[in-house]
Amino acid sequence: MSLTTAHSVVAPSANSKRIAGAIIIAYALISIVPLLWIFATSFKTPPDSIAYPPKLLFQPSLEGYCNLFTTRTRQTPEYINSLGPATDFCDETTRKRNMVIAGPSNFLPRFVNSLIIAFGSTFCAVFLGTLSAYGFSRFKVPLADDLLFFILSTRMMPPIAVAIPIYLMYRELGLSDTALGMILLYTAVNVSLAVWLLKGFIDEIPREYEEAAMIDGYTRLQAFWRTVLPQATTGIAATAIFCLIFAWNEYAFAALLTSGTAQTAPPFIPTIIGEGGQDWPAVAAGTTIFLVPILVFTILLRKQLLRGITFGAVRK
Amino acid sequence: MAEIRVQHLRKAFGDFVAVQDSNFVVEDGEFFVMLGPSGCGKTTTLRMIAGLELPTGGQILLGGDDVTMLRARERDIAFVFQLFALYPHMNVRKNIGFPLLAQGMPSAEIRERVEETAKLLRIDHLLNKSVSGLAGGDRQRVALGRAIVRRPKCFLMDEPLGTLDTEFRDLMVHELRELHNRIHATTVYVTHDQMEAMSMADKIAVMNHGVIEQFGTPREIYDRPATMFVADFIGSPPMNFLGFGGGLNKGAKEIVVQGAKVAVPEVREDIAPTDMALGIRPEHIRFDDTSKLRGAIYGTEYLGTTQIVAVETADGIIKARVPAEIRLSTGDHVGLTLSSARLSLFEKGSGRAVRTAVHDAASERRAQHG
Numbered sequence: 001m002s003l004t005t006a007h008s009v010v011a012p013s014a015n016s017k018r019i020a021g022a023i024i025i026a027y028a029l030i031s032i033v034p035l036l037w038i039f040a041t042s043f044k045t046p047p048d049s050i051a052y053p054p055k056l057l058f059q060p061s062l063e064g065y066c067n068l069f070t071t072r073t074r075q076t077p078e079y080i081n082s083l084g085p086a087t088d089f090c091d092e093t094t095r096k097r098n099m100v101i102a103g104p105s106n107f108l109p110r111f112v113n114s115l116i117i118a119f120g121s122t123f124c125a126v127f128l129g130t131l132s133a134y135g136f137s138r139f140k141v142p143l144a145d146d147l148l149f150f151i152l153s154t155r156m157m158p159p160i161a162v163a164i165p166i167y168l169m170y171r172e173l174g175l176s177d178t179a180l181g182m183i184l185l186y187t188a189v190n191v192s193l194a195v196w197l198l199k200g201f202i203d204e205i206p207r208e209y210e211e212a213a214m215i216d217g218y219t220r221l222q223a224f225w226r227t228v229l230p231q232a233t234t235g236i237a238a239t240a241i242f243c244l245i246f247a248w249n250e251y252a253f254a255a256l257l258t259s260g261t262a263q264t265a266p267p268f269i270p271t272i273i274g275e276g277g278q279d280w281p282a283v284a285a286g287t288t289i290f291l292v293p294i295l296v297f298t299i300l301l302r303k304q305l306l307r308g309i310t311f312g313a314v315r316k
Numbered sequence: 317m318a319e320i321r322v323q324h325l326r327k328a329f330g331d332f333v334a335v336q337d338s339n340f341v342v343e344d345g346e347f348f349v350m351l352g353p354s355g356c357g358k359t360t361t362l363r364m365i366a367g368l369e370l371p372t373g374g375q376i377l378l379g380g381d382d383v384t385m386l387r388a389r390e391r392d393i394a395f396v397f398q399l400f401a402l403y404p405h406m407n408v409r410k411n412i413g414f415p416l417l418a419q420g421m422p423s424a425e426i427r428e429r430v431e432e433t434a435k436l437l438r439i440d441h442l443l444n445k446s447v448s449g450l451a452g453g454d455r456q457r458v459a460l461g462r463a464i465v466r467r468p469k470c471f472l473m474d475e476p477l478g479t480l481d482t483e484f485r486d487l488m489v490h491e492l493r494e495l496h497n498r499i500h501a502t503t504v505y506v507t508h509d510q511m512e513a514m515s516m517a518d519k520i521a522v523m524n525h526g527v528i529e530q531f532g533t534p535r536e537i538y539d540r541p542a543t544m545f546v547a548d549f550i551g552s553p554p555m556n557f558l559g560f561g562g563g564l565n566k567g568a569k570e571i572v573v574q575g576a577k578v579a580v581p582e583v584r585e586d587i588a589p590t591d592m593a594l595g596i597r598p599e600h601i602r603f604d605d606t607s608k609l610r611g612a613i614y615g616t617e618y619l620g621t622t623q624i625v626a627v628e629t630a631d632g633i634i635k636a637r638v639p640a641e642i643r644l645s646t647g648d649h650v651g652l653t654l655s656s657a658r659l660s661l662f663e664k665g666s667g668r669a670v671r672t673a674v675h676d677a678a679s680e681r682r683a684q685h686g
Contacts, residue, residue, distance in 0.1 A: 208401035211368050215388045215395045216466070217418030230405040 035291070042284035049280040064281025066090035068107050068272070068289075072099040107286060110268040115293065116179055117264055118247040121186030125243045126236055128187070129194025130202075134224060136195070137202040138210075148199075151192045159189050160252045170257055177262045185253060190243040197242065201235025202228065237301045248294050265290050318379025318469040318502060319344045320365060325374035327360050327526075334360040336526045338374070342470075342519070345500040347493070349513040352523035353549070358506045359474055361523075365504060366472050367391050379469055389418075394463035396473040400455050402447040402462075408434075409443040412461040433465040437495075453484045460495070470502035477512060489515055510550050514538070522546045540674055541660060544667040547595050553624060555595045555660070556634035563589035564661070564670065571661075574630050576608035579656040581672040587663065592670075595660035598624065601636035607651030613644050627652065 012020070041049050043060040072094050080100060086092035094101050132151075136144055166185065167176075175181030205228055213223035229236075255267040269286040272279055320342040327335040335357040342348040350358040363369040365376055367388035376384045383391050394415070402411050409430055416426045434440040437457045442450065447458060456476060463471050476492075477485045493516045496503060507513055513520050514534045521531045522545070530542035541547035547555035560573045564587040570579050573594055580594070611627035611634070618640060625636045625644060629652075636652070644650075661670040669675075 206399055206401065208397040208399055209403065211366075211388070212395060212397060212401040212462075213414070213418075215366055215368070215391075215393060216415035216462070217389045219389065222418075227403055230403075 038284045038287050040284075041280055042288045044281050044284075046277070046279060046281055049284075050278070061093070061281075062089065063093045064279075064285035066093055067279055067282035068285040069105055070094070070101045071103050071105050072097075073102045074099050106263075106268060107265075107272075110263050110265045111289065113179060113258075113262055114248065114265040114290070117182040117186065117262070118244055120179070120183040121190060121247045122240055122243040124183060124187040125190035125194045126198075126240050128191050129198050129239060130229075130232070130236060132191075132195045133198035133202050134228065136199050138207065148195070151195050154188075154192045163253065163256055166253075167256055177258050177260050179262045182254065182258060182262055182264070185257070186243075186247040186250065190246055193246075194239050194243060197239045198232070198235055201232050201238075205231050241298060241301055244297060245294060319346075320348075320470055320502060320504065321375075321377040321380075322361070322365070323375040323377070325361065325364060325376065326372045327357070327364060327369065328372045334526050335364070335371075338528055340521055340528065340531050342502055342504060344502055346518045347496050347503045347505065347516055349505045349507060349517035349520045350523060351507060351510060351513040351520055351549075353508055356523040357526040358508075358523045362472050362474055362504060362506045366393060366395050368395075392466075392469045394466050394468040394471050396459050396463050396471065396476045398475040398478045400459040400476075402455060402458055404446075404448050407444055407446050408439065408450070408458050408461075411447055411458055412443075412465050415462060415466045429465055430461075433461045436464065436498075437461050452480045453488060456480065456484075456488055457491075460492075464495075464499065464501075468501075470504065473503065473505045475507050476505075477507070477509075485512075492516060510552070514550070522549060524549075536678070539658070540669070540678060541595070542669050544593065544595070544662045544664075544669075547660060547662070547669075551597060553598050553635040553637075555597055556601075557593040557595055557662070558629070558631050558634065559664065560592050560594060561589070562592070563587045564592070574609060576610075578609065578654055578659070580659050580661060581657060581674045583661065584671045584673065584676055587670060591664035593662045593664050595662055595669075596634070596654050597658065598635045598637040600655040600658045601634070601638070602653045602655075603636070603638060603642065603650045604653040605651045607653045609652045609654070610649060611652060613646050613648045613650060615646060616644055 040058075042064045043062070044055070044058055045061045045063050048055050048058045048061075049064075066089070070090060075098065077098060080095050080098065083095075083100070086095055091101060135141060136148060141147065170176045170181050173181075175184070209227040209231070210220065210223040213227045214220060218226065249266065250264075251266040254264045258264060258267065265286070269283060269290065272282050272286060322338055322340050325335055325338040326333070338357075338361055340348075350361060352358045360369060364371045365378075367383070367386055367390075371384060374384070375382060378391060378393070403414065406414070412433060413426045413430045416429060421429075430443070431440060434443055437460060439454060439457045439461065442454060442458070447455065450458065459476065477488050480488060489512055496516075505512075505516065517534055519532065520534055520537050522529045522537060524545050530537055530546045532540075532542075537546060538550055541550065541555065544557065547557075558573050560571055562572075564571070564583045564585075566583060566586050568580075568583040570577055571592075571594065572578070578594065609629070611629035614626040614628045614633055616626070617624040621640055622637050623640045623642070623644075625638055626633050627636060627650060634652075657674070660674075661672060662668065663670065
C-alpha cells in the first residue's frame with residue numbers, strides 16, 4: 001500500500017468493478033437466453049423447432065407468424081392443386097403442408113383486448129392513485145394511516161386468492177368476459193401500488209409550490225394541475241410502467257374470467273398448442289409480438305423506471 | 317398597497333398554541349419584520365396573513381377589509397418562500413409571469429410587465445434561462461420578481477435569505493431594503509436573524525412562544541428591551557444580566573450589585589422586593605480598576621477594531637466589548653464601570669423591564685416629534 005495511490009472511500013476499486021461486471025454479464029445472459037430462444041424459434045419452421053439436437057443455425061421462415069394469424073384446414077393434395085396459384089407467402093407455405101388458410105385467427109383481437117385492458121386499467125389506476133396520493137400527502141385525512149394500511153393490505157395476499165369470489169361476483173354482475181370487468185379488476189389490484197408509490201413522489205414535492213400558486217391566484221385544482229403534476233411526471237411514469245407490466249402480463253385472472261370476446265393475449269397464446277399439433281413457431285411468434293409493446297414502453301421510460309425502483313432512497 | 321391590522325390573532329394546533337392573542341398594525345408602506353427563534357409562531361402568523369392557515373381566533377384586516385377567512389387567492393398578496401418555490405418546469409419569464417396568467421391578462425401585457433419587473437431587479441438578461449441553473453441570489457431575485465409583478469396589496473416574506481450564503485445574504489439585505497425604498501410596498505418579513513431584522517426593518521416584532529414580546533423600531537428594541545427575552549435575543553453578544561435582590565422605589569437612582577453601588581436611570585415605578593436583574597449591553601462596560609464591581613478575565617475574542625472580553629464575576633460570566641488595543645490576559649483581575657444612562661432593569665420572575673427615565677425620555681421625544 002503506497003500513499004501515492006489515493007484511496008477513495010466511495011469509488012469502487014478496479015477489482016470490484018470487474019466482479020460487478022462479471023455478475024451483470026452472467027445475469028444478463030441468463031435472462032436474455034430464453035428470450036433469444038423464443039425469438040429464434042418464432043423464425044423456425046415447425047420441423048426445425050422440434051429438431052434434436054436443437055438447431056442454432058437455420059433457414060429463417062415466417063411460417064410461425066403465418067400460422068399465428070391464420071387458421072388452417074387440412075386438405076387433399078388434389079383439392080389444393082385444383083385451387084388457383086398461391087396469392088401470397090403464407091398461402092404458399094400453408095399449401096406445402098397440405099393445408100389451406102381457412103380464415104384469420106383470434107390472435108389479433110386478443111392482442112387488441114390486451115392493449116385496451118392493460119392501458120385502460122393502467123390509466124385508471126394511475127389517475128385514481130395520483131388523486132388519492134395527493135390527498136393523503138397534502139390534507140389531514142381522518143384515519144389517514146389506517147386507510148393507507150388498508151390500501152396496502154389489499155396487496156398482502158396474492159390477488160388470485162380471491163379468484164373464486166370475484167368469479168361469482170362477476171357472473172352475477174354480468175362482468176364476466178367483458179373488457180370493463182377486466183379493467184376494473186386490474187385497476188383495483190394496481191391502485192394500491194399506485195397510491196403508495198405516488199404518495200412517496202408527491203411527498204417529495206414541496207408544498208410551497210402549490211401554496212405559491214394559490215397565493216398567486218390559482219385554485220387548488222389549478223395549482224395541482226400546473227405545479228404538482230409537471231413535477232410528478234417521473235413518478236407517474238414509473239408507476240404507470242409498474243401497473244402496465246402487471247396488467248399486461250396477468251394470466252390467472254384472465255384465464256379464469258375471460259374466455260371469448262374479452263380474452264387477453266396471455267391466456268390465448270397457450271391455446272395455439274393443440275390447434276393442429278404443437279406449433280412452437282406460432283407460440284413463439286405470439287410471444288415475441290406480445291413482448292414488443294412492453295419492451296418499447298419500458299425502453300422509452302427506463303430512466304423513470306430506475307428512479308421508481310430507488311425512489312425515496314436519496315433525498316434531493 | 318395597504319396597511320395590515322392584526323387583532324387578537326390566535327392559532328392552536330390541537331393542544332399546542334402557536335400564536336396567542338397577537339395584535340399589531342403594519343402601516344402602509346412599512347417594512348415590518350417578525351423576529352424570533354424557530355417555533356415562536358412568526359411563520360404561522362405570516363401564513364395566517366397569507367391565508368395559508370386559518371386562524372383559531374381573531375381578525376386580520378388588509379387595507380381595512382376583513383380577510384380573516386378569505387382564501388389565499390382572494391387576498392391580493394404576494395408571498396416569497398424560504399425555498400423560493402420557483403417552478404422548475406418553467407423558465408424565468410414564465411415563473412415571473414405565472415401570477416399574471418392567473419388573472420387572465422393578455423400575453424402582450426404579461427410580457428411587458430415581466431420585462432419591466434426583470435429590469436427593476438436587474439435580471440432581464442436571465443428571462444429565457446431555466447430556473448434550475450440559476451445562482452442563489454438570482455433565484456431570490458426571480459422569486460421577488462414573481463411577487464412584485466402582481467403589484468399586490470402587500471408582500472409577505474418567509475426567511476427569504478435563509479438559504480443563501482453569508483456573502484449573498486449581505487448583498488440581498490441591501491438590495492431588498494433598496495427595493496423597498498423604491499416601491500414602498502407594505503412588507504411583512506419573517507426571520508430569526510437579528511442582523512437582517514435590525515438592518516432592514518422600520519418596525520420589528522420580537523416573538524417568543526407565540527407571544528409578541530415587543531413591538532417597536534429597531535432602536536427601541538435595542539435600547540429599551542421590554543423583556544429579558546428580547547434583551548437576550550437582540551445583540552451580539554447579547555445583553556448581560558447581573559442579579560440583585562430587594563425592591564425598588566420610585567425615584568431610586570442607585571442599586572447595589574455584588575456589593576458595589578451602581579448608578580442607574582431613575583426608576584419610575586415601585587417594585588416590591590423580589591429577584592431583579594440589571595441588564596448591561598457589552599459595549600456599555602469599561603474597565604476601571606477603581607470600580608468595586610470586579611471580575612477575572614476568562615477569555616477574549618479578537619474582532620479587529622474591538623474585542624469581546626468574557627469576565628467571570630461572582631454572578632457568572634459577562635461579556636464586554638472594549639477597544640482592541642487594550643492588552644489583557646486570562647486570569648487578570650479587572651474592575652468594571654457601567655454606562656449608567658444606558659442600563660436596563662428587569663424583574664427576574666416575569667422578565668418584564670422596569671420603567672425608568674430612559675423610557676420616559678423616549679416617550680417625551682416621541683411626543684415632541686409627533
